[in-house]
Amino acid sequence: MTDLVTRPDADADDRDGATVDGGSDGSVPTVAWAPVEPGRPKKKRTALWIGLPVGATLTALIAASLVLIAPGxxxxxxxxxxxxxxxxxxxxxxxxxxxxxxxxxxxxxxxxxxxxxxxxxxxxxxxxxxxxxxxxxxxxxxxxxxxxxxxxxxxxxxxxxxxxxxxxxxxxxxxxxxxxxxxxxxxxxxxxxxxxxxxxxxxxxxxQTAFDSGQTTTTVDAAPVAVDALATTEEADAAVAALNSVLETVGFYVGQERTVPVDRTVAASWLTVSSEGGEFTYTADPALIQASVDALPAAVNRDAVTANVITDSSGGVLLEKVAGVTGRALESTDGIASAFASQLAEGNGVFPLTVAETPFATTATERRLEVNLSTQTTYLYENDQVLYAWASSTGLPTSPTTPGSFRIGWKTPLQDMGCFPGATYCTENVPWVAYFNGDEAFHGAYWHNNFGNVMSHGCVNLPVASAKFLYDWAPKGTEVWVHY
Known part of the structure; x- marks a missing residue:
């Protein structure tokens, strides 16, 4: 077996390296000392401790250079x-x-x-x-x-x-x-x-000069000079022109119609003109406008009115006896005062109203005239029905009335006829004259009562009362048919 032994005088390092070999037969073991391993050199860390701050500084400088302005x-x-x-x-x-x-x-x-x-x-x-x-x-x-x-x-x-x-x-x-x-x-x-x-x-x-040169103080000669007012006459004139333009058009409109005009003095009472920093401005008070807004329904709302027109046989309008009027009703007055105040402050006095409209109907009456030369009768037709048939007097054989289709042209309530140099006759104060073909006309004849027979120089003679009725009844453009 092998055991570790230690020399009595060995130090700790020596003891760590000794080994003993002994046989199994009990012989004296051989003692051998292991060589001491050379110690590993320890790394010096001084450079690392110096390098870390330098690297961090360089990194910071590089980062700073990306956001800083150049020196100088x-x-x-x-x-x-x-x-x-x-x-x-x-x-x-x-x-x-x-x-x-x-x-x-x-x-x-x-x-x-x-x-x-x-x-x-x-x-x-x-x-x-x-x-x-x-x-x-x-x-x-x-x-x-x-x-x-x-x-x-x-x-x-x-x-x-x-x-x-x-x-x-x-x-x-x-x-x-x-x-x-x-x-x-x-x-x-x-x-x-x-x-x-x-x-x-x-x-x-x-x-400017001091700032450009880096000076913190500069001196100027402060001798008084003429100083213009902040609010100049020219600026005031421009404001006056704009305000008076508003007064010219101010009102409540339906379409292009100035349905409810606003009195100039009333509109001016809504406005406050002020000048700040030389600039003229104006504002309007919605509370003052509200009184006019409250009166809008009565001024705007209306029923439709049926049109009444006179037409010829083809439906062409000859005369509008009663103009048609579209009915309308103001939808709401909510917010009108505030909205108008804002418009006025911007120089716009035209306020459009929103209304619901009702179209008007039209009643048409067709009218035409007929002169029968054979029977010496004048007929007044209305809607293709004979309204009146009057005995009349047309032209003599020496001055016959011309047959044909014509229309009423020029009309005059009183005229002298034939009273010119070289004329073969002169009849003064001929009443209710309605020309239809050159110098041929319907008119009243106060000088005879022989109606139903030819009597004239080419005109159609009628009793004065009948001529007056025809004059008023037949508008310009009324069709006239003269025939045998």
Whole structure:
């Protein structure tokens, strides 16, 4: 068997390596010491501990270069290198807000900032452009210099701030006004009156120059200049023209019909005209409009009216005795006042109404005339039935009435006939004349009572009362048939 033995003087390492060989016959065992294995060299980890921070730093730098603006970049004198686009936008806005304009005037000096003036730039767009054109990850774009930025100021804000900061430099202008003149029932303009004050264009230019050059303060000569009113006469005139145009057409409409006109003074009472920042606007009060809306059903609703027309034998309309009228009923008035108020505020005074319509019916009466030369009779037909048959007198053999189909043309209630130089006769004040063929006409004859016999120069003579009836009964275009 083999057992491990240990030298008395062996250390722990030696003991670990000793082996004993002994026979089974009880002989003295042979002792052999195993050679000590060389120890494995331990790895040094110093480089690893140094490399980790360096790698992390490089990774962070690479990541940062993907979102940062290149070194040396600036926008209007504002350094933005090493900033994100968002940070650059904030820096640009902050610099503009802090930039100070010093007003130098005979009354002293006054300071006002970009923030006070309502100054602004499109900081986000400028910052985004700076990053897009000069990203940190592209060394070729480093140190590109500065880019320009257009500065604007809010005129109303700037004027108010300047007046507050340097009141002695201002003589306030008077805005133009728009008012309703009851006498003319129209809107009129009160012209603007210019004042004096600081030139906004000069202040804006100075602020722009300072911002572009990176200066935080700039000084301008603040000698007073003429200052226009915010609400100018021209703007007031334009508002007056628009409002008066509304008054010309204001009302409630069914189709193209101005069914319910609104009085100009009433419409003006609905409107409030105001001027803010030099711009004229107007609003309408639905509560004031409601009274007119409540009256709409009575003004709009109506029954259909049957048309009554005179026609010829083919159905052609000769005369409309009674015009047909379509019936209509307003469907609802809910929301009309508010909707009309919104329209008026936009300059539209035409409000369309929604109605249910009922078509009208038509009654037609056919009329025609017939003259029988053989019987000397004039017939009045209505709807193909003889209404009247009158004895009449047509032309003598020397001036016969012409047979044929004609129509009533020109009509006159009184006329002299044949009374011209060279005429063979002259009959004055001939009544109820209705021409149908050249100089041949139906008319009254007060000078004889021989009706039923030829008597005329070609006309159809009738008793005066009959001629008056025919004159009124037969409209222009009535068919006339003359025959034997």
């Amino acid at each position: 970049a600036s926008v209007a004198g504002v350094p933005v290198g090493g900033l994100t686009a968002g940070g650059a936008a904030d820096a640009i806005s902050a610099r503009l807000a802090e930039t100070t304009v010093v007003l130098d005037s005979p009354d002293g000096t006054f300071e006002i900032t970009g923030a006070d003036l309502g100054a602004s730039v499109d900081a986000k767009a400028l910052a985004d452009a700076a990053f897009a054109e000069n990203p940190m990850w592209n060394p070729s774009t480093w140190y590109p210099g500065s880019s320009d930025a257009a500065v604007t100021i809010d005129q109303a804000t700037a004027t108010a701030a300047l007046q507050s900061t340097a009141p002695d430099l201002y003589l306030a202008p008077v805005d133009a006004a728009v008012t309703f003149d009851a006498a003319s029932a129209s809107y009129v303009t009160t012209p603007a009156v210019p004042g004096e004050g600081v030139d906004l264009a000069t202040v804006q230019a100075a602020l």
